[in-house]
Amino acid sequence: MFSDKNLLGIGGFGxxxxxxxxxxxxxxxxxxxxxxxxRQGTKEFIAEVSSIARLRHRNLVPLLGYCRRxxxxxxxxxxxxxxxxxxxxxxxxxGTLDWRQRLHIIRGVAAGLLYLHEDWExxxxxxxxxxxxxxxxxxxxGRLGDFGFARLYDHGANAQTTHVVGTMGYLAxxxxxxxxxxxxxxxxxxxxxLLEMTCGRRPIEQHERERTIVLMDWVTxxxxxxxxxxxxxxxxxxxxxxxxxxxxxxLALLCSHPLRTARPTMRQVMKYLNGDMLLPKxxxxxxxxxxLERMFNGEFNQNMLADASSTSIGAISDLSGGR
Numbered sequence: 001m002f003s004d005k006n007l008l009g010i011g012g013f014g015x016x017x018x019x020x021x022x023x024x025x026x027x028x029x030x031x032x033x034x035x036x037x038x039r040q041g042t043k044e045f046i047a048e049v050s051s052i053a054r055l056r057h058r059n060l061v062p063l064l065g066y067c068r069r070x071x072x073x074x075x076x077x078x079x080x081x082x083x084x085x086x087x088x089x090x091x092x093x094x095g096t097l098d099w100r101q102r103l104h105i106i107r108g109v110a111a112g113l114l115y116l117h118e119d120w121e122x123x124x125x126x127x128x129x130x131x132x133x134x135x136x137x138x139x140x141x142g143r144l145g146d147f148g149f150a151r152l153y154d155h156g157a158n159a160q161t162t163h164v165v166g167t168m169g170y171l172a173x174x175x176x177x178x179x180x181x182x183x184x185x186x187x188x189x190x191x192x193x194l195l196e197m198t199c200g201r202r203p204i205e206q207h208e209r210e211r212t213i214v215l216m217d218w219v220t221x222x223x224x225x226x227x228x229x230x231x232x233x234x235x236x237x238x239x240x241x242x243x244x245x246x247x248x249x250x251l252a253l254l255c256s257h258p259l260r261t262a263r264p265t266m267r268q269v270m271k272y273l274n275g276d277m278l279l280p281k282x283x284x285x286x287x288x289x290x291x292l293e294r295m296f297n298g299e300f301n302q303n304m305l306a307d308a309s310s311t312s313i314g315a316i317s318d319l320s321g322g323r
Contacts (some may be wrong), residue, residue, distance in 0.1 A: 062077065133145055195215050199231050219253065228249055
């Protein structure tokens with residue numbers, strides 16, 4: 001029986017409950033009960049089952065089983081006792097994470113995405129990378145979950161055009177033009193996730209007088225003014241490494257670059273985070289959404305477009321190099 005006292009959360013497609021699996025061994029589980037009212041419920045159920053039933057990685061939430069019962073769609077997962085990551089970023093009553101914990105979670109999610117993009121038998125695009133879809137196990141390891149929007153295809157094949165899904169603030173700009181989810185669109189969302197983790201703020205925020213703050217633009221502006229350290233979450237206890245924080249912020253902006261070809265792969269991201277590669281030397285202007293907006297509005301002349309194009313190519317060259 002599903003009881004309100006065991007309710008863990010309610011999402012766009014249904015509810016998640018805590019439970020216990022008694023056989024073959026007693027373990028705590030989370031059961032996702034896909035909503036009848038959801039028009040995409042069956043599609044989400046099929047996507048989750050087909051894409052993650054056989055996945056095995058320490059930074060992904062493991063799917064233990066699934067069934068259809070009396071028309072209901074049920075997904076059974078390992079229970080993550082520390083819940084969703086976003087509560088530690090935005091719920092002040094839940095406590096906060098120090099920098100060591102945040103960096104550990106960041107590396108874990110990056111490792112999970114690398115596995116999905118390159119190391120599994122097919123390419124899996126998550127399509128909804130964000131803090132609320134990262135769950136924390138008993139040791140505070142970050143595990144990427146909720147594969148309801150996932151798409152998969154064979155290595156070497158081209159991504160197919162699909163309906164654009166995801167969350168505002170994490171959607172790569174090219175999705176609106178091509179409708180194609182690729183590893184690069186996941187990288188864009190991962191960049192927004194890095195900003196969440198470091199700044200403790202949502203990618204898009206509504207402020208007084210209907211003023212909208214785009215976190216990427218705000219951090220880029222702080223960098224331009226030489227005050228990028230002001231973007232860091234003031235609630236991080238016990239201090240942090242200025243070099244590491246700056247690295248993560250600049251990597252976040254590079255991952256969320258408006259031009260798809262300028263973004264790194266998740267393998268390169270892991271090398272940057274582990275200190276095995278140096279970030280390319282880029283200016284704040286190169287990483288700004290404003291540049292892309294001007295290009296689309298026709299405010300750049302042909303010479304400026306050529307300069308922007310050559311800069312992009314140079315960035316790709318730098319990204320493929322090492323120390």
